[in-house]
Amino acid sequence: GAVVSQHPSRVICKSGTSVKIECRSLDFQATTMFWYRQFPKQSLMLMATSNEGSKATYEQGVEKDKFLINHASLTLSTLTVTSAHPEDSSFYICSAVSSRGNYGYTFGSGTRLTVV
Amino acid sequence: AQSVTQPDIHITVSEGASLELRCNYSYGATPYLFWYVQSPGQGLQLLLKYFSGDTLVQGIKGFEAEFKRSQSSFNLRKPSVHWSDAAEYFCAVGAKNNDMRFGAGTRLTVKP
Numbered sequence: 040g041a042v043v044s045q046h047p048s049r050v051i052c053k054s055g056t057s058v059k060i061e062c063r064s065l066d067f068q069a070t071t072m073f074w075y076r077q078f079p080k081q082s083l084m085l086m087a088t089s090n091e092g093s094k095a096t097y098e099q100g101v102e103k104d105k106f107l108i109n110h111a112s113l114t115l116s117t118l119t120v121t122s123a124h125p126e127d128s129s130f131y132i133c134s135a136v137s138s139r140g141n142y143g144y145t146f147g148s149g150t151r152l153t154v155v
Numbered sequence: 156a157q158s159v160t161q162p163d164i165h166i167t168v169s170e171g172a173s174l175e176l177r178c179n180y181s182y183g184a185t186p187y188l189f190w191y192v193q194s195p196g197q198g199l200q201l202l203l204k205y206f207s208g209d210t211l212v213q214g215i216k217g218f219e220a221e222f223k224r225s226q227s228s229f230n231l232r233k234p235s236v237h238w239s240d241a242a243e244y245f246c247a248v249g250a251k252n253n254d255m256r257f258g259a260g261t262r263l264t265v266k267p
Contacts, residue, residue, distance in 0.1 A: 147198055
């Protein structure tokens with residue numbers, strides 16, 4: 040079945056530094072990937088939609104200069120949290136949609152970001 | 156715009172008892188509906204999905220869900236709950252190649 044690998048699973052960084060999170064579709068091509076954010080004991084909130092070869096579309100209220108998304112290939116999308124602050128600490132999850140239209144919406148295992 | 160409501164924030168059931176988690180959606184067209192389960196600190200695992208056809212959908216781990224268009228509902232059921240089913244459950248609505256909107260989640264506690 041479709042597998043999405045997300046790396047790293049956990050990261051701790053200092054305030055002011057940048058962190059890159061990778062989302063890879065291992066056995067299928069993903070023309071579209073989605074990035075979600077989940078605060079403790081809350082639901083997932085869509086941050087942005089990433090389409091291969093084009094600029095990401097950000098949801099209202101999400102700072103595109105802070106959360107840089109790059110979808111350079113059909114199997115890889117990255118989310119870079121720039122100049123991280125403690126309030127950016129959260130659980131970030133990506134999902135990928137197969138270019139074949141298999142609407143399984145496979146999710147990565149998530150990345151727990153802690154900014155200290 | 157699509158939205159999902161999970162009315163129950165927290166449900167406690169005894170092991171072996173039946174379970175029903177409620178989900179109501181709002182969507183302008185025929186929705187794609189999903190149920191996911193999340194264990195603490197983990198990602199999401201797809202339990203089942205509905206796109207079209209038979210309104211009773213079978214999923215993994217003995218779960219099933221029924222799509223009721225007239226009630227805009229997609230409730231998740233399991234006839235006999237196991238202690239390992241304790242987790243957070245999310246209902247979601249989406250569309251072809253589009254993003255998903257998630258409900259707030261229902262936390263399931265299983266009593267021995």
